[in-house]
Amino acid sequence: MDVVCSSRPLWAVLVSMIAAFLILATGEKNRNIRESWTIIAALIKFLIVFSMIPLILQGKVIEYTLFTFYPGICLQFRVDAFGMMFGLVASSLWIATSFYSIGYVRSLNEHAQTRYFFAFAMCLSSAIGIAFSANLLTFLVFYEILTIATYPLVAHKETPEAIIGGRKYLVYTLVAGCVLLFAIAMTYYLTGTLDFKAGGFIGEGSGSNGILILLFIMFILGFGVKAGIMPMHEWLPTAMVAPTPVSALLHAVAVVKAGVFGCLRVILYVFGPNLLHDLGLWILLAYFISITVVGAGLLALGQDHLKRRLAFSTINNLAIIILGAILLTKSSMTGGILHLANHAFMKITLFFCAGAIYVKTHKEYVSQLDGVGRQMPMTMGAFAIGALGLSGLPPINGFISKWFLCLGALEAKQIVFLFVFLTSAMLDAAFFFPIIYNSFFKKLPAGIVPHFDEAPMLMVIPITITALLSIIFGIAPDAFVSFFSIASLAVQNILGAG
Amino acid sequence: MAEQFPALIIVVPLIAAFFIPLIGWWKKQLCYPWVVAVLVVTFISSLGIINTVMTTGKFSYRLGGWAPPWGIEYALDYLSAFMLVIVSFISLMVAVYSKKSVEKELPEKTVPFYTLFLLLITGLLGIVITGDVFNLFVFLEISSLSCYALIAIGEEGAPIAAFNYVIMGTIGACFYLLGVGYLYVATGSLNMADLAVILPNMYHSKIILVAFAFFTVGIMIKGAIFPLHIWMPDAYSTAPSAVSALIAPLMTKVAAYVMIRIMFTIFQPRFSVETVPVMTILGWLSFIAIFAGGIKALAQTDLKKMLVYILVAEVGYIVMGVSVANKIGLTGAILHILNDAFMMACLFLIVGAISYRIGTRDIHKLHNLNKIMPFTMGAFTITALSMVGIPPACGFFSKWYLILGTIEAGQWAFAAALLCSSLINAVLFFRVIECAYFKPMEPAYANDGGETHMAQRDEAPLTMLVPIVIMAAGIILLGIFSGNIISSIIQFAVPASF
Numbered sequence: 001m002d003v004v005c006s007s008r009p010l011w012a013v014l015v016s017m018i019a020a021f022l023i024l025a026t027g028e029k030n031r032n033i034r035e036s037w038t039i040i041a042a043l044i045k046f047l048i049v050f051s052m053i054p055l056i057l058q059g060k061v062i063e064y065t066l067f068t069f070y071p072g073i074c075l076q077f078r079v080d081a082f083g084m085m086f087g088l089v090a091s092s093l094w095i096a097t098s099f100y101s102i103g104y105v106r107s108l109n110e111h112a113q114t115r116y117f118f119a120f121a122m123c124l125s126s127a128i129g130i131a132f133s134a135n136l137l138t139f140l141v142f143y144e145i146l147t148i149a150t151y152p153l154v155a156h157k158e159t160p161e162a163i164i165g166g167r168k169y170l171v172y173t174l175v176a177g178c179v180l181l182f183a184i185a186m187t188y189y190l191t192g193t194l195d196f197k198a199g200g201f202i203g204e205g206s207g208s209n210g211i212l213i214l215l216f217i218m219f220i221l222g223f224g225v226k227a228g229i230m231p232m233h234e235w236l237p238t239a240m241v242a243p244t245p246v247s248a249l250l251h252a253v254a255v256v257k258a259g260v261f262g263c264l265r266v267i268l269y270v271f272g273p274n275l276l277h278d279l280g281l282w283i284l285l286a287y288f289i290s291i292t293v294v295g296a297g298l299l300a301l302g303q304d305h306l307k308r309r310l311a312f313s314t315i316n317n318l319a320i321i322i323l324g325a326i327l328l329t330k331s332s333m334t335g336g337i338l339h340l341a342n343h344a345f346m347k348i349t350l351f352f353c354a355g356a357i358y359v360k361t362h363k364e365y366v367s368q369l370d371g372v373g374r375q376m377p378m379t380m381g382a383f384a385i386g387a388l389g390l391s392g393l394p395p396i397n398g399f400i401s402k403w404f405l406c407l408g409a410l411e412a413k414q415i416v417f418l419f420v421f422l423t424s425a426m427l428d429a430a431f432f433f434p435i436i437y438n439s440f441f442k443k444l445p446a447g448i449v450p451h452f453d454e455a456p457m458l459m460v461i462p463i464t465i466t467a468l469l470s471i472i473f474g475i476a477p478d479a480f481v482s483f484f485s486i487a488s489l490a491v492q493n494i495l496g497a498g
Numbered sequence: 499m500a501e502q503f504p505a506l507i508i509v510v511p512l513i514a515a516f517f518i519p520l521i522g523w524w525k526k527q528l529c530y531p532w533v534v535a536v537l538v539v540t541f542i543s544s545l546g547i548i549n550t551v552m553t554t555g556k557f558s559y560r561l562g563g564w565a566p567p568w569g570i571e572y573a574l575d576y577l578s579a580f581m582l583v584i585v586s587f588i589s590l591m592v593a594v595y596s597k598k599s600v601e602k603e604l605p606e607k608t609v610p611f612y613t614l615f616l617l618l619i620t621g622l623l624g625i626v627i628t629g630d631v632f633n634l635f636v637f638l639e640i641s642s643l644s645c646y647a648l649i650a651i652g653e654e655g656a657p658i659a660a661f662n663y664v665i666m667g668t669i670g671a672c673f674y675l676l677g678v679g680y681l682y683v684a685t686g687s688l689n690m691a692d693l694a695v696i697l698p699n700m701y702h703s704k705i706i707l708v709a710f711a712f713f714t715v716g717i718m719i720k721g722a723i724f725p726l727h728i729w730m731p732d733a734y735s736t737a738p739s740a741v742s743a744l745i746a747p748l749m750t751k752v753a754a755y756v757m758i759r760i761m762f763t764i765f766q767p768r769f770s771v772e773t774v775p776v777m778t779i780l781g782w783l784s785f786i787a788i789f790a791g792g793i794k795a796l797a798q799t800d801l802k803k804m805l806v807y808i809l810v811a812e813v814g815y816i817v818m819g820v821s822v823a824n825k826i827g828l829t830g831a832i833l834h835i836l837n838d839a840f841m842m843a844c845l846f847l848i849v850g851a852i853s854y855r856i857g858t859r860d861i862h863k864l865h866n867l868n869k870i871m872p873f874t875m876g877a878f879t880i881t882a883l884s885m886v887g888i889p890p891a892c893g894f895f896s897k898w899y900l901i902l903g904t905i906e907a908g909q910w911a912f913a914a915a916l917l918c919s920s921l922i923n924a925v926l927f928f929r930v931i932e933c934a935y936f937k938p939m940e941p942a943y944a945n946d947g948g949e950t951h952m953a954q955r956d957e958a959p960l961t962m963l964v965p966i967v968i969m970a971a972g973i974i975l976l977g978i979f980s981g982n983i984i985s986s987i988i989q990f991a992v993p994a995s996f
Contacts, residue, residue, distance in 0.1 A: 145888065158936045167932070179917075
């Protein structure tokens with residue numbers, strides 16, 4: 001594989017970190033300047049990431065070594081196809097989230113906005129760091145920064161509820177961080193290296209089967225917390241006390257995706273398909289994940305709080321991504337990796353809508369949404385697109401990834417998982433369609449005349465764009481940033497090596 | 499000049515200490531610049547020494563030209579040069595910081611304070627630099643005696659605490675001296691290098707065994723190693739702020755240094771590890787120390803008391819790294835001496851600044867501290883994250899090596915203790931952070947657009963703030979450059995027999 005040395009991955013990480021400190025330095029007094037840092041950094045970051053696509057598509061990887069921690073372990077960036085996928089999703093959606101955030105916090109006149117934007121930029125910086133890490137230790141460094149940077153966002157509202165949400169978040173993620181640290185130290189002890197390698201770097205003889213199985217369980221526990229695998233998902237619905245752009249970020253852009261990304265890295269780049277087959281771990285994890293897929297779907301049905309319902313839908317979809325990867329077939333992996341991106345676009349649309357509804361009407365519960373579609377047709381239209389996409393309806397991008405996932409289940413000759421995928425799609429439909437129906441076809445509560453009254457433009461435009469992108473990626477999966485080619489390339493690398 | 503640095507580093511502060519009463523008698527305000535100037539000279543000397551060691555390897559300095567083993571020899575290798583830099587740098591920072599806090603806490607006692615302060619530092623530097631076990635005792639007592647007095651001039655309860663410390667410290671010194679006596683009787687030598695040559699032939703001797711036991715217990719008392727730390731919490735928490743900030747990071751670390759010296763330089767690892775089960779005992783004691791310190795810290799509401807108990811746990815880290823007795827564990831221990839010295843110094847400096855400004859150290863009364871003292875709290879957050887072990891702060895890296903060391907030694911319980919301890923630290927520090935950042939005093943300004951008028955910014959004075967910020971920046975830099983520190987210094991500081 002051709003290696004290109006370039007500092008571009010470093011700059012992609014640094015640009016938002018620098019912006020974070022500029023934001024802090026600018027402070028509350030010069031709001032417009034402060035916000036412009038966010039926007040500028042978001043755009044530059046996206047351009048840097050975007051500029052690396054051609055090289056990746058040629059099958060090259062981009063490397064940059066920053067420091068040596070210890071002989072054999074460096075703080076090193078390596079952009080490969082899979083990392084590119086996550087990097088693209090995070091950096092492109094940050095642009096949308098930035099505009100939306102500005103609209104949101106200004107409409108609600110939130111407090112501590114500087115802290116908010118600072119933490120936001122740090123989150124994105126670490127998300128890109130995670131995407132481009134070349135080894136497990138670098139990964140962990142950014143993963144932990146992400147954990148901490150998200151905390152002030154979760155506890156942002158400073159109400160007792162928010163503080164408890166923040167605490168819960170920290171407890172779950174820091175414990176997971178410790179488990180990971182141990183697992184990584186163990187990996188280093190067993191293999192003497194931590195570098196990700198398509199198809200896995202842990203050889204058969206690195207340790208006894210028992211140790212390797214334990215190691216795998218620890219990795220999945222560690223990353224599974226952020227990925228919301230049941231029964232470690234509890235923090236995620238609780239964290240819904242955070243402002244909506246934060247939830248959108250948590251769910252679609254950075255945090256939970258980082259968890260899923262970590263799981264996939266472990267499955268495909270640390271252990272690798274061959275070892276997982278030999279140890280028989282894949283089928284165990286597949287069944288374990290299926291519980292989350294179906295369980296989260298069922299739980300979502302019972303949620304009246306809109307954001308909590310979305311949270312459970314996220315848990316459900318993340319589990320699908322992991323399930324796709326662990327089935328270890330060509331189509332399922334392609335589907336899983338694609339769904340990482342597709343889910344992001346759809347879910348961020350849904351959260352943006354939830355936020356827009358809150359800003360305009362202060363409604364948070366599904367049962368209050370009767371007739372909102374007549375008041376906010378654009379928002380609810382976008383909501384409908386996202387919801388339909390998650391239920392797997394063509395021509396929205398969710399259909400494509402789900403199609404590949406289903407194919408993958410068949411390729412793995414495991415018909416059970418085909419039903420898991422289909423059930424999950426149906427559950428998605430079951431908990432989203434009532435919202436769409438109620439908001440468009442039920443009447444507003446008596447006394448309120450339906451009139452066009454949308455959220456601020458800074459919010460509606462990002463919503464429309466992400467919704468449209470969901471459709472565009474459904475019709476042309478390779479549009480703009482070649483998600484589909486990159487995903488296939490990643491899978492090709494993994495299978496080619498393994 | 500350059501070859502006289504080893505003499506200068508001791509003689510300059512020693513002589514300067516005796517000039518302070520004269521200077522203070524003439525003009526009281528001159529004490530502070532005098533002490534700072536002296537410590538700058540010390541710091542430069544220490545840099546000169548480490549530079550010489552790094553370019554030409556280890557060397558020794560014969561005091562008065564007398565040849566060892568009769569004369570006193572200053573042995574300068576990587577470990578002692580490394581310790582000299584730590585001690586002299588942190589004392590310089592604390593000295594810079596001391597101005598305002600001494601003016602406020604000890605307005606009448608400035609002159610004796612600075613005299614004792616310099617003597618204490620001389621003692622610490624002497625312990626580190628000397629290559630003679632009896633000379634080490636002399637410096638140990640210089641530092642201890644000045645330390646007793648410095649603690650006794652502290653706040654309410656300090657005399658009693660200092661008295662306890664005198665009793666315990668004297669017992670410790672006696673044990674150490676007895677150890678020296680036994681060794682002298684058996685070998686006729688006091689020179690460390692000489693002893694290291696003579697002793698291996700006598701490892702079967704009971705006298706040597708007893709001497710080793712006396713050394714161990716003596717150092718455990720002096721270094722507040724669990725369970726002989728009982729004098730420490732009261733003594734360190736009632737001492738004046740500037741004194742706590744000096745002794746908390748340095749006394750314990752220097753004792754840890756002496757322990758490493760005795761166990762791995764004077765005695766060979768094969769004696770310390772194999773002949774007696776001292777490593778196993780120390781390992782399990784530190785295991786208990788980590789939990790006991792952490793749990794006691796949880797019970798404190800006084801920030802300084804909390805830190806003191808955390809210090810018990812942190813000393814446990816270092817002892818644990820020593821006790822696993824392998825190269826990587828010892829690397830972690832030595833790295834943690836450096837990192838923990840920085841973190842503890844920074845924390846104690848911050849606590850001093852908080853009580854200087856706010857007048858309380860109760861962690862439940864620190865509301866809105868981030869608005870009142872933003873820089874101090876920023877530094878506190880960085881240090882807290884480092885204590886929890888969030889990369890890229892330095893605490894993460896020492897923990898990483900310590901965990902690798904315990905894994906290599908097959909001590910799973912120790913690895914678990916280290917991980918649990920970071921979680922306990924997370925609880926401890928996030929309790930404070932939560933209170934300072936996220937708990938508003940009045941609900942009134944939860945939604946007032948970010949502008950607060952209640953909490954006026956009232957940052958610590960510049961002489962206090964500058965050392966705090968330097969230390970906090972140091973914590974990040976030490977983390978980032980930990981790889982370089984290890985490859986250029988620490989890997990040579992680990993005794994060659996590993």
